[in-house]
Amino acid sequence: MSITITSITDFLAFGVGAITTFPSVRIFCIYTGVAVLFDYAYQITFFGACMTLMGRREAANRHCMTCMKVRPRDDEANTKSYRLFCAGGSSDVIKPDKPHDHAVMKFFQKQYGPFITKIPVKVLTMLFFAGYLAVAIWGCTQLQEGIRLKNLANDDSYAVQFYNLEDEYFKVYGPAVAIVIDEELNYSDSQIQEKIENITVELEESDYFHNNTDVTQSWLRSFLSFMDGASLTYTDEETFISNLRDHFLPIVDPYKIDIKFNDDNTSIVSSRFYVFSKDTDTANREREMMVEARRIVEDSDIKMLAFHPAFIFYEQYIAVLPNTLQNIGIAAAAMFLVSLILIPHPVCSIYVTFAIATISVGVVGFMTLWEVRLDSISMINIIICIGFSVDFSAHITYAFVIAKGINRNERAIEALHSLGWPILQGALSTILGVVVLSTSEAYIFRTFFKTMFLVIAIGALHGLLFLPVILTLVGPCNSGQVSPIDHDDNPKEGVSAEFGSGSLGYFNQAMVNDTELRVVGDGTNTEKMNDNNTDDATT
Numbered sequence: 001m002s003i004t005i006t007s008i009t010d011f012l013a014f015g016v017g018a019i020t021t022f023p024s025v026r027i028f029c030i031y032t033g034v035a036v037l038f039d040y041a042y043q044i045t046f047f048g049a050c051m052t053l054m055g056r057r058e059a060a061n062r063h064c065m066t067c068m069k070v071r072p073r074d075d076e077a078n079t080k081s082y083r084l085f086c087a088g089g090s091s092d093v094i095k096p097d098k099p100h101d102h103a104v105m106k107f108f109q110k111q112y113g114p115f116i117t118k119i120p121v122k123v124l125t126m127l128f129f130a131g132y133l134a135v136a137i138w139g140c141t142q143l144q145e146g147i148r149l150k151n152l153a154n155d156d157s158y159a160v161q162f163y164n165l166e167d168e169y170f171k172v173y174g175p176a177v178a179i180v181i182d183e184e185l186n187y188s189d190s191q192i193q194e195k196i197e198n199i200t201v202e203l204e205e206s207d208y209f210h211n212n213t214d215v216t217q218s219w220l221r222s223f224l225s226f227m228d229g230a231s232l233t234y235t236d237e238e239t240f241i242s243n244l245r246d247h248f249l250p251i252v253d254p255y256k257i258d259i260k261f262n263d264d265n266t267s268i269v270s271s272r273f274y275v276f277s278k279d280t281d282t283a284n285r286e287r288e289m290m291v292e293a294r295r296i297v298e299d300s301d302i303k304m305l306a307f308h309p310a311f312i313f314y315e316q317y318i319a320v321l322p323n324t325l326q327n328i329g330i331a332a333a334a335m336f337l338v339s340l341i342l343i344p345h346p347v348c349s350i351y352v353t354f355a356i357a358t359i360s361v362g363v364v365g366f367m368t369l370w371e372v373r374l375d376s377i378s379m380i381n382i383i384i385c386i387g388f389s390v391d392f393s394a395h396i397t398y399a400f401v402i403a404k405g406i407n408r409n410e411r412a413i414e415a416l417h418s419l420g421w422p423i424l425q426g427a428l429s430t431i432l433g434v435v436v437l438s439t440s441e442a443y444i445f446r447t448f449f450k451t452m453f454l455v456i457a458i459g460a461l462h463g464l465l466f467l468p469v470i471l472t473l474v475g476p477c478n479s480g481q482v483s484p485i486d487h488d489d490n491p492k493e494g495v496s497a498e499f500g501s502g503s504l505g506y507f508n509q510a511m512v513n514d515t516e517l518r519v520v521g522d523g524t525n526t527e528k529m530n531d532n533n534t535d536d537a538t539t
Contacts, residue, residue: 005342005394007040009335010387016331017383020323022316022376029383101417108420113413116465117472125469132362139365146283146317147375149310151443167281173210174277174286175308176217177293179203183303184262184269187220188240192302196220199300203275206296208289210276218273219255223248241266283373286310287317316376324364324379331386332356339394345401347476348394355393355462360385362458363451372450381451388455391426392463395419400471408472416468427460 014036017029061070101109115121150163179199185192200218204211213221226248227233234240245265249256260270275293280286293306332353340349363385364374372378399415400408430452437449 003040003043005338006387006391007036008338008342009390009394011036011040012334012338013331013383013386013390016327016334016386017380020327020379021319022323022379024376025323025379025383028380102421104421104424105417109413109417112420113416113468116469117409117412122469122472125465126473129466129470133358135369136362136365139368140361143321143364143368144283144373145320145375146287146313147373147377147443148283149313154441155443156441171281172278173215174280174289175310176274176276177209177289177306177308178272178274179293179297180270180272180305180307181302182270182305184267185302186237187268187271188234188237193220193224195300195302199296199302199304200273200275202296203293206292208277208280208285208292210278215276216274217258219252219258219271220273222252222255226252237267241268283317286314290314291318320374320376320379324374324382327379327383328360328386331383332360335386335390339390343394343398345398345476348397348401351397351467351471352390352393355397355467356386356389358466359389359392359455359458359462363454366454366458367451370450370454372447375447377444377447378451381448381455384452385455385459388459389462392423392459393467396423396463396467397471400468400475408475411475412468412472415471416464420464423460423463427456430456 011033014029014033018026018033020026020029057064057067062068063070116125148163150160153159181196187193197220200216200221203209204213204216210216223244227243230247232243232247234243241261244259245261249259258272259268261267262269277289280289290306290308290311297304297306335356336349336353339352340346343349343352360382363382367378368374396415396419399418400411403411403414403418405411405414434449434452437445438453440446440449
C-alpha cells in the first residue's frame with residue numbers, strides 16, 4: 001500500500017509538471033513519470049517474486065550462494081571453500097529470535113516522542129513553526145525569477161568572467177533591442193515618418209531605455225538629417241530610395257544591414273532600428289524592459305516587433321512563476337483526492353494537503369534566501385517537492401490515525417515509534433546521495449543540491465516534529481482501532497481484519513516486525529495471537 005500511494009502521487013506530480021510550457025521541464029517530468037511507473041511495476045512483480053524466493057530459501061536453511069542445506073558448525077571442514085559455500089549455521093529447524101526494535105526506534109519511542117509531547121515543548125514547537133512560516137513567506141516576497149546567462153557556464157568559464165565585468169562596468173548600457181518593421185511601407189510619406197519617430201521617442205522616454213539620440217541607432221532619423229545637411233530633396237518614393245541608395249548608404253555603411261529592399265530595389269520591404277536599454281542589472285528589470293518594448297510596438301499602427309537574442313531567456317521570467325503556481329495548485333488538489341481515496345480516513349487528506357502547502361512555501365522561501373532563483377531547474381525540484389511532501393506527511397498522519405493509545409500524545413509517540421526511523425533513514429540517505437553536488441562548479445548542479453536539500457530537510461522536519469505536535473493538538477479522536485505494534489515490543493492483541501494487510505504494507509512493517517501477526521488465507525485476514533501462544537508466528 002505504501003509504495004502504491006507513493007508511486008501514484010509521484011506519477012501525478014510529474015504528470016502535472018509535464019503540462020508546463022517549458023520544454024526542458026516537460027521532457028524531464030515525462031521521462032521521470034514513466035520511470036516511476038516502470039519502477040512500481042518492477043517492485044510488485046519481479047522484486048516481490050525475488051523476495052519470496054529468498055524467504056523460502058531462508059526458511060529451508062539453504063546457503064545464499066549454493067542453495068545447499070547449511071551444515072551445523074560442528075560439521076565444518078577445515079577448507080575455506082567448505083566454510084564459504086556449505087557451512088555457517090544449523091540445518092535443524094530454525095527458531096526465530098524474539099522480535100526486537102532498532103535502537104533508533106526505541107529512541108523515538110522512549111526519549112524523543114515523550115519529549116516533544118510535553119506542553120512546553122509543544123508551545124516552543126508551534127512558535128518555531130510560526131517563525132518558519134513567517135520567514136518562508138518573507139522569502140517568497142523576495143523571489144527572483146529566471147536564470148542569468150552567466151549561470152549556464154561553469155564558475156571558471158571565460159564567459160562568466162566577461163559577464164561579471166559587464167555587470168560591474170557596463171550594465172548601464174543593456175541589450176540593444178531591435179525594433180523590426182515587418183511590412184512594406186512608403187518611407188517617403190511624412191505621416192509614416194512621423195509614426196516611426198513617435199514610436200522611437202516613446203521607447204526612448206520610457207524608464208527602460210536611454211533617452212539619447214546619439215545612442216539610438218535609427219537609419220531613418222540619420223538619413224533625414226543627412227538629407228537636410230546635404231541639401232537633398234525628394235518628391236516621391238522613387239527619389240527617396242534613390243537618395244538613400246546612391247548618397248547615404250555608401251557613406252554610412254553599417255546601416256546597409258538594417259534595410260531590406262525588394263528585388264528591383266524600388267521600395268523597402270522591411271527595416272529595423274535599435275534602442276539601447278539601461279540599468280538591466282536584475283532579472284525583474286530585464287523582464288519588465290522586454291514587456292515594455294513589446295507593449296509599445298504592439299500598440300502601434302505599423303506592424304512591428306521588438307527582439308533581442310537574450311529575450312529567449314527573459315521569456316521564462318514571465319512564465320516560470322505562473323507555471324510553478326499552477327503546478328503546485330493542481331498537484332495539491334490531485335494529492336488531496338488520491339489520499340482521500342487510498343487512505344481510509346478523510347482527516348488524513350486535510351493534513352496531507354496542509355503539509356504540501358507549508359513544505360512548498362518553505363522550499364520556495366528558503367531557496368530564495370539561499371540565493372537560488374526560480375527557474376526551470378528549481379521548478380523541477382519544486383515538482384519533486386510535492387511528491388516528497390506526500391511521503392513525509394501521509395505516512396506519519398495515517399500512522400497517528402490508526403495508532404493505539406488513550407490520548408493523542410500516546411498515538412503520536414506510537415506513530416513516531418513506527419515511522420520515525422524510516423523517515424529519518426530515507427531523508428539522510430537522500431541527502432547523502434546529492435551532497436556531492438554541493439561542491440560542483442556549475443550553478444545548475446548546485447541549484448539542484450540546494451533545492452533537493454531543502455525539500456528533504458523541510459519535509460523531514462514536518463514529518464518528525466511539526467506534524468506530530470500539530471496532531472497532538474488538533475488530531476482526530478481515537479476511533480477505537482488498535483495498532484499492530486505494542487509499546488513493550490511484545491505481540492499482544494492484533495489488528496482487526498479491516499486493517500490486516502493495509503496497515504502492514506503501509507508502514508513498511510517488515511522493518512519493524514515480520515513475525516507479530518499470523519496471516520491466514522490470502523493474507524487479508526489476521527487472527528489474534530495470545531501472550532501465552534508459544535507457536536512460531538508465520539507470515
